[in-house]
Amino acid sequence: MQDFFNGLYQSFVKTFITDDRWLQLLNGLLVTVEITLFAAVIGVVIGFLIAIVRSTYDMNLSGRKCRSFGDYILKVVNFICNIYITVIRGTPVVIQLMIMYFIVFASSRDGIIAAIISFGINSGAYVAEIVRSGIMSIDKGQFEASRSLGFDYKSTMVHVIIPQAFKNILPALGNEFIVLVKETSVAGYVAIQDLTYVGNLIRSRTYEAFFPLIAVALIYLVIVLILTFLLKKLERRLRSSDH
Amino acid sequence: MTTDNVLIKVDNLCKSFDNVDVLKGINAEIHKGDVMVVIGASGSGKSTFLRCLNRLEEPTGGKIYFEGTDITDPSVNINIHRQKMGMVFQQFNLFPHMTVMKNLTLGPIKLLKKSKADAEKRAMELLERVGLADRATAYPSQLSGGQKQRIAIVRALCMDPDVMLFDEPTSALDPEMVGEVLEVMKQLAKEGMTMVVVTHEMGFAREVGTNVVFVDDGVIVEQGEPKEFFENPRNQRLKDFLSKVL
Numbered sequence: 001m002q003d004f005f006n007g008l009y010q011s012f013v014k015t016f017i018t019d020d021r022w023l024q025l026l027n028g029l030l031v032t033v034e035i036t037l038f039a040a041v042i043g044v045v046i047g048f049l050i051a052i053v054r055s056t057y058d059m060n061l062s063g064r065k066c067r068s069f070g071d072y073i074l075k076v077v078n079f080i081c082n083i084y085i086t087v088i089r090g091t092p093v094v095i096q097l098m099i100m101y102f103i104v105f106a107s108s109r110d111g112i113i114a115a116i117i118s119f120g121i122n123s124g125a126y127v128a129e130i131v132r133s134g135i136m137s138i139d140k141g142q143f144e145a146s147r148s149l150g151f152d153y154k155s156t157m158v159h160v161i162i163p164q165a166f167k168n169i170l171p172a173l174g175n176e177f178i179v180l181v182k183e184t185s186v187a188g189y190v191a192i193q194d195l196t197y198v199g200n201l202i203r204s205r206t207y208e209a210f211f212p213l214i215a216v217a218l219i220y221l222v223i224v225l226i227l228t229f230l231l232k233k234l235e236r237r238l239r240s241s242d243h
Numbered sequence: 244m245t246t247d248n249v250l251i252k253v254d255n256l257c258k259s260f261d262n263v264d265v266l267k268g269i270n271a272e273i274h275k276g277d278v279m280v281v282i283g284a285s286g287s288g289k290s291t292f293l294r295c296l297n298r299l300e301e302p303t304g305g306k307i308y309f310e311g312t313d314i315t316d317p318s319v320n321i322n323i324h325r326q327k328m329g330m331v332f333q334q335f336n337l338f339p340h341m342t343v344m345k346n347l348t349l350g351p352i353k354l355l356k357k358s359k360a361d362a363e364k365r366a367m368e369l370l371e372r373v374g375l376a377d378r379a380t381a382y383p384s385q386l387s388g389g390q391k392q393r394i395a396i397v398r399a400l401c402m403d404p405d406v407m408l409f410d411e412p413t414s415a416l417d418p419e420m421v422g423e424v425l426e427v428m429k430q431l432a433k434e435g436m437t438m439v440v441v442t443h444e445m446g447f448a449r450e451v452g453t454n455v456v457f458v459d460d461g462v463i464v465e466q467g468e469p470k471e472f473f474e475n476p477r478n479q480r481l482k483d484f485l486s487k488v489l
Contacts, residue, residue, distance in 0.1 A: 150326035
């Protein structure tokens with residue numbers, strides 16, 4: 001029994017204390033958080049823009065002929081958005097990441113920037129569909145009421161439709177962020193020292209699998225728990241108008 | 244009535260949806276202070292007619308002149324004209340994510356560029372007139388149907404419109420709440436507001452209407468002052484319709 005605990009202690013020390021490995025894990029965690037945060041921002045911006053294009057097309061142009069120059073522009077932009085969503089959702093994120101790193105960023109080989117951009121672009125495609133479903137879920141009467149007051153299409157979106165849509169899609173959006181946190185674990189493919197990469201590195205250096213891998217898993221779990229808590233809080237605040 | 248106080252003139256208005264002709268040439272004149280009540284069977288086109296007046300439905304033919312401007316002209320900025328045409332919907336369509344006060348002041352603040360204080364003062368006056376001053380901080384989900392519709396009327400009035408369009412304002416209400424909404428509309432008519440009302444409330448049409456219009460199969464088949472209209476209908480379809488609803 002004594003031997004067992006002694007062995008456990010030795011493994012723990014080797015995993016976390018020797019060579020300041022806890023510091024490596026902490027750095028890995030920071031890299032993961034950095035990539036996730038910036039990618040999420042990019043994803044949300046891309047997602048909302050595309051969702052607005054796509055739902056504008058669905059509500060105004062779908063099934064009818066183009067009448068003005070603006071209609072043709074919208075049709076072309078909508079087509080491009082569709083291609084983007086199809087390609088991004090149709091290919092693995094690891095491949096997208098490697099294309100970004102080895103082809104697009106071939107000269108600079110800045111891994112973290114390449115990762116932020118690829119995960120952002122990837123997330124954007126999913127966020128776009130989530131936001132679009134939110135916009136389409138809002139009753140047509142809301143749109144008409146706003147337009148009848150004299151608001152133009154854009155102001156109607158900003159003041160009336162998006163705020164309501166956002167509330168409806170928050171759970172799905174939260175889910176997308178949770179997926180994104182964990183998806184960044186493939187960043188090691190392009191030599192980025194994120195949390196997963198560091199954990200695996202420690203495993204291979206120390207020949208100890210248990211502590212490094214369980215520790216990494218627990219850290220991801222804690223990140224997701226914190227995220228879930230924050231989203232719940234936001235949801236509760238936005239729900240103040242339902243009684 | 245003279246022609247210079249014509250507020251809305253509708254000239255051969257047509258509307259078709261996917262080759263189904265809903266409006267087949269409607270002609271009408273609405274003068275300042277008129278309360279035009281539009282009646283007709285469901286599917287007759289009466290709601291479509293009303294919704295064409297502020298171009299919530301795009302007319303496919305004909306012209307609509309509002310305060311002398313042809314608002315069917317594509318180069319017209321319809322948003323400016325809509326500010327002067329209040330609309331009240333069957334389903335109220337209050338903004339559920341805003342308090343009553345926010346619902347009422349959104350348009351005046353953003354579109355009329357009123358200060359928050361001015362907009363709230365005006366909203367409060369109107370709320371008091373419909374007896375809902377104590378509901379200013381409530382959310383729409385906390386209101387009854389009748390209260391929602393009264394708030395919706397106030398929301399339109401806060402924009403200080405020249406005409407109010409009502410699209411079956413009492414059809415989605417429980418029977419005991421119809422009265423309170425009609426009372427507000429009556430009051431409005433008495434104060435001289437120009438109104439176009441699509442409704443099934445024949446009592447309202449008879450009592451408040453200055454002009455009743457019967458729409459059937461996309462055209463106006465009969466119109467007149469309420470007394471003559473209800474007591475001596477000439478058109479056979481109108482006779483049939485009235486015998487069913489009266």
